[in-house]
Amino acid sequence: MDEDKIDEIIGCHGTDKSELITILQDVQAEYNWLPPDALRHIAKRLHVPLIEVFGIATFYKSFSLKPRGKHLVRVCLGTACHVRGGPRILETAERILDIKADETTADYEFTVESVNCLGCCALGPVMVVDNEYYGNLPPVKVERILRKYGHTSSSSSTSIKEEKS
Amino acid sequence: MNRRRIKSHSDLEKLRQEILAKRDLQKTRVAICAGTGCLALGAQKVITSFKEELKKQGLENTVEIRETGCPGFCEKGTIVVIYPEGFYYLQVQPGDVPEIVEKTLIEKEPVERLFYTDPITNEKAIYEDEIPFYKNQMRLLIGDNINIDPKKIEDYIAPGGYSALAKVLSEMSPEEVIEEVKSANLRGRGGGGFPAGRKWGTTRNAPGEPKYVIVNCDEGDPGAFMDRALMEGNPHSVIEGLIIGAYAIGACEGYIYVREEYPLAVENTSIAIEQARDYGLLGRDIMGSGFDFDVKIFRGAGAFVSGESSALMSSLEGKVGAPKPKYIHTSVKGLWNKPTNLNNVETWANVPLIINKGADWFNSIGTEGSKGTKIFSLVGKVNNTGLVEVPMGITLREIIYNIGGGIPSNKKFKAVQTGGPSGGCIPESFIDTPVDFDELTKLGSMMGSGGMIVMDEDTCMVDVAKYFTDFLVDESCGKCVPCREGLERMSEILTDICEGVGKEGDIELLEELSVVMKDTSMCALGRTAPNPVLTTIQYFRDEYDAHIEEKKCPAHVCKALIEYYIDGEKCTGCLACLKACPEGAISGEKEVVHTLNTEKCSKCGICYDTCKFDAVIIR
Numbered sequence: 082m083d084e085d086k087i088d089e090i091i092g093c094h095g096t097d098k099s100e101l102i103t104i105l106q107d108v109q110a111e112y113n114w115l116p117p118d119a120l121r122h123i124a125k126r127l128h129v130p131l132i133e134v135f136g137i138a139t140f141y142k143s144f145s146l147k148p149r150g151k152h153l154v155r156v157c158l159g160t161a162c163h164v165r166g167g168p169r170i171l172e173t174a175e176r177i178l179d180i181k182a183d184e185t186t187a188d189y190e191f192t193v194e195s196v197n198c199l200g201c202c203a204l205g206p207v208m209v210v211d212n213e214y215y216g217n218l219p220p221v222k223v224e225r226i227l228r229k230y231g232h233t234s235s236s237s238s239t240s241i242k243e244e245k246s
Numbered sequence: 247m248n249r250r251r252i253k254s255h256s257d258l259e260k261l262r263q264e265i266l267a268k269r270d271l272q273k274t275r276v277a278i279c280a281g282t283g284c285l286a287l288g289a290q291k292v293i294t295s296f297k298e299e300l301k302k303q304g305l306e307n308t309v310e311i312r313e314t315g316c317p318g319f320c321e322k323g324t325i326v327v328i329y330p331e332g333f334y335y336l337q338v339q340p341g342d343v344p345e346i347v348e349k350t351l352i353e354k355e356p357v358e359r360l361f362y363t364d365p366i367t368n369e370k371a372i373y374e375d376e377i378p379f380y381k382n383q384m385r386l387l388i389g390d391n392i393n394i395d396p397k398k399i400e401d402y403i404a405p406g407g408y409s410a411l412a413k414v415l416s417e418m419s420p421e422e423v424i425e426e427v428k429s430a431n432l433r434g435r436g437g438g439g440f441p442a443g444r445k446w447g448t449t450r451n452a453p454g455e456p457k458y459v460i461v462n463c464d465e466g467d468p469g470a471f472m473d474r475a476l477m478e479g480n481p482h483s484v485i486e487g488l489i490i491g492a493y494a495i496g497a498c499e500g501y502i503y504v505r506e507e508y509p510l511a512v513e514n515t516s517i518a519i520e521q522a523r524d525y526g527l528l529g530r531d532i533m534g535s536g537f538d539f540d541v542k543i544f545r546g547a548g549a550f551v552s553g554e555s556s557a558l559m560s561s562l563e564g565k566v567g568a569p570k571p572k573y574i575h576t577s578v579k580g581l582w583n584k585p586t587n588l589n590n591v592e593t594w595a596n597v598p599l600i601i602n603k604g605a606d607w608f609n610s611i612g613t614e615g616s617k618g619t620k621i622f623s624l625v626g627k628v629n630n631t632g633l634v635e636v637p638m639g640i641t642l643r644e645i646i647y648n649i650g651g652g653i654p655s656n657k658k659f660k661a662v663q664t665g666g667p668s669g670g671c672i673p674e675s676f677i678d679t680p681v682d683f684d685e686l687t688k689l690g691s692m693m694g695s696g697g698m699i700v701m702d703e704d705t706c707m708v709d710v711a712k713y714f715t716d717f718l719v720d721e722s723c724g725k726c727v728p729c730r731e732g733l734e735r736m737s738e739i740l741t742d743i744c745e746g747v748g749k750e751g752d753i754e755l756l757e758e759l760s761v762v763m764k765d766t767s768m769c770a771l772g773r774t775a776p777n778p779v780l781t782t783i784q785y786f787r788d789e790y791d792a793h794i795e796e797k798k799c800p801a802h803v804c805k806a807l808i809e810y811y812i813d814g815e816k817c818t819g820c821l822a823c824l825k826a827c828p829e830g831a832i833s834g835e836k837e838v839v840h841t842l843n844t845e846k847c848s849k850c851g852i853c854y855d856t857c858k859f860d861a862v863i864i865r
């Protein structure tokens with residue numbers, strides 16, 4: 082973690098306590114997750130007890146206290162997507178990458194997360210990789226999309242699974 | 247663009263005339279939807295193709311490209327409308343662009359295949375008002391979206407934007423504004439339906455300075471995107487409403503709380519605020535009236551419960567966004583313990599209309615207790631999905647069939663879910679119910695903020711109840727026992743039922759838990775959480791019974807209760823399913839009936855999707 086970078090972010094917003102969430106959002110945008118050292122530093126600079134900073138970082142869903150992969154795969158499980166097969170999209174992504182939701186592949190290439198709604202419900206089921214949206218998505222297309230982001234069947238452990246069976 | 251401060255009502259009118267004078271209404275304009283839905287379908291590539299093609303043809307100066315917000319028919323995106331003709335093209339792909347340029351822009355001929363085609367009569371609809379999806383709506387709030395580039399304030403001012411604000415500042419006292427909103431009977435669109443004018447009055451009269459006004463664009467209801475379309479597609483309509491409200495209430499600071507899943511809404515709103523400031527519509531001495539007001543954007547960080555008023559205000563203060571007990575209302579003691587008025591995006595967007603057209607006009611639309619229009623997010627198992635704006639009082643049937651075009655693939659309608667996690671599932675027997683705040687509540691559901699999710703025979707109602715309960719287990723803030731523990735227990739019981747280990751008495755236990763949660767939870771999340779469970783029990787008890795007694799899921803959704811097999815009569819032995827199965831559960835040879843090993847099968851459903859001969863069956 083680069084303390085100067087964090088200070089720079091704090092500098093943009095000031096050290097008023099009410100800026101805490103915004104600062105955490107910007108730090109996460111920088112690092113893709115919230116490194117514990119960054120939280121400590123922010124607590125110190127804003128004169129907020131560390132427990133409060135952790136409280137916020139764990140309460141809000143968009144914060145991650147674990148490092149995330151290079152590509153963030155978000156599958157919508159909102160109601161509209163749920164009734165149109167969202168859970169199967171998630172299962173397919175989990176199977177292809179051989180991780181569960183909220184996990185990251187061993188090579189830190191992919192993180193899979195579920196979200197509650199992305200606001201394009203008319204196109205359900207929806208998956209978003211980084212900031213690209215894929216709507217009306219049948220499960221069979223998931224693999225092809227993940228390949229676009231560098232997934233190869235050997236890069237995950239799907240191949241190991243095949244050996245097992 | 248050089249923007250000078252507007253100092254009076256007549257200044258605004260002068261500016262409007264200038265903008266209009268620079269516009270040639272006969273100039274060809276290509277309006278392309280650049281809302282989140284269409285962008286997901288590749289709108290950006292369509293826009294780029296148009297730019298390139300126009301350049302190639304030397305038309306870049308004679309044809310205007312306008313990137314607009316969402317007009318509602320997202321299912322059929324990317325939407326492209328050509329003016330002045332008004333040709334309404336649907337599902338436009340980048341590959342269609344050269345033909346549109348050649349035929350429509352140069353030869354002035356339509357590209358017929360891109361028009362809406364009626365699935366039954368095969369008739370084409372050329373213009374917006376011929377398309378059944380639009381024809382049966384009343385689009386007072388989102389109708390202008392296709393004409394507005396949300397990144398250009400001039401597009402909002404040209405048809406009369408900010409004239410309501412000018413009128414208020416030059417002709418009306420704050421009390422008169424509140425009176426007008428009161429007599430319009432505008433009720434909050436965020437779910438509760440509380441009279442907006444009354445709430446404004448409370449905050450105005452509450453002791454304490456400064457006072458705050460807030461736009462709630464947290465839009466937590468999963469499956470709803472009305473607020474996204476307004477905030478992203480026509481941000482100035484919300485901002486104008488907010489400034490009017492601030493003036494009426496006596497607030498000098500405001501916030502727009504936008505959920506973080508809506509980056510485009512944040513972007514467009516930030517630009518809108520900047521541009522409004524440039525014109526002196528925000529900031530000090532607005533339009534020379536002496537009234538000061540400014541607004542900031544706050545990005546939510548992903549918590550459904552933070553959409554609740556007191557929780558949202560805690561969140562704005564940089565704290566955990568959990569609800570507080572409301573011995574005193576937030577209208578009196580809200581943000582930083584100061585009087586604060588919070589309204590939903592759509593509530594604010596109605597305000598300029600009411601000021602311009604009057605309370606009487608607003609009262610002429612809707613039902614006895616619910617006036618005006620409501621935007622719904624019509625999604626799920628319905629042919630025309632998208633945003634629909636209708637007068638209150640229209641029936642569910644009219645929305646689902648006349649506008650939504652009915653259920654796809656000749657499936658049978660089963661239920662429509664309204665009100666999100668606080669609402670319920672309404673069965674076919676009540677499909678002729680008029681939609682307003684009071685009627686849907688009578689059915690055990692509620693109108694909510696506008697999510698309307700259509701379900702067909704392939705939707706399992708126990709699974710839906712479990713879905714909402716699990717959603718709320720995750721989203722409950724955990725402050726009070728009935729909600730925190732009650733939801734967990736409900737989820738356990740529902741999971742048992744879905745997994746085939748439900749037992750007699752489970753339904754009664756769910757009902758008992760519901761009563762306690764309704765009566766004793768601290769905030770509306772817990773108090774309304776049983777609604778999805780109770781309505782599905784009330785209207786679809788037979789499905790619960792099938793799960794519990796026969797260990798069957800009639801809709802073939804609950805994995806533990808279904809099995810895949812291959813029908814020997816239909817299987818052609820094409821090997822497709824065998825190759826696709828990730829578990830190696832299917833065996834067979836070319837042109838020999840395949841067999842499916844249920845022991846190995848993970849019930850992923852891929853074979854079912856793959857088989858072109860309907861030979862894979864679920865039982």
Ligand SMILES: Cc1cc2nc3c(=O)[nH]c(=O)nc-3n(C[C@H](O)[C@H](O)[C@H](O)COP(=O)(O)O)c2cc1C
Nearest residue numbers: 434435436462464465466553554555589590593770
């Ligand atoms: C758990 C919970 C979540 C809520 N989420 C939202 C929301 O996302 N958007 C919204 O406008 N109102 C939401 N509300 C309602 C707000 O508390 C509040 O009533 C509303 O924003 C007031 O605006 P209105 O009177 O214009 O509807 C929620 C309420 C609860 C209890």
Ligand code: SF4
Nearest residue numbers: 724725726729769772
């Ligand atoms: S009802 Fe639920 S969400 Fe509301 S305060 Fe209690 S625990 Fe929190």
Ligand code: SF4
Nearest residue numbers: 827847848850851853
């Ligand atoms: S449901 Fe999935 S695992 Fe089971 S046989 Fe079909 S493809 Fe294989």
Ligand code: SF4
Nearest residue numbers: 817818820821823857
């Ligand atoms: S895909 Fe269908 S037809 Fe082909 S082998 Fe499998 S079950 Fe038989």
Ligand code: FES
Nearest residue numbers: 157159162199202
């Ligand atoms: S429910 Fe999936 S995008 Fe809204």
Ligand code: FES
Nearest residue numbers: 281283284316320
């Ligand atoms: S986003 Fe384009 S029509 Fe809704």
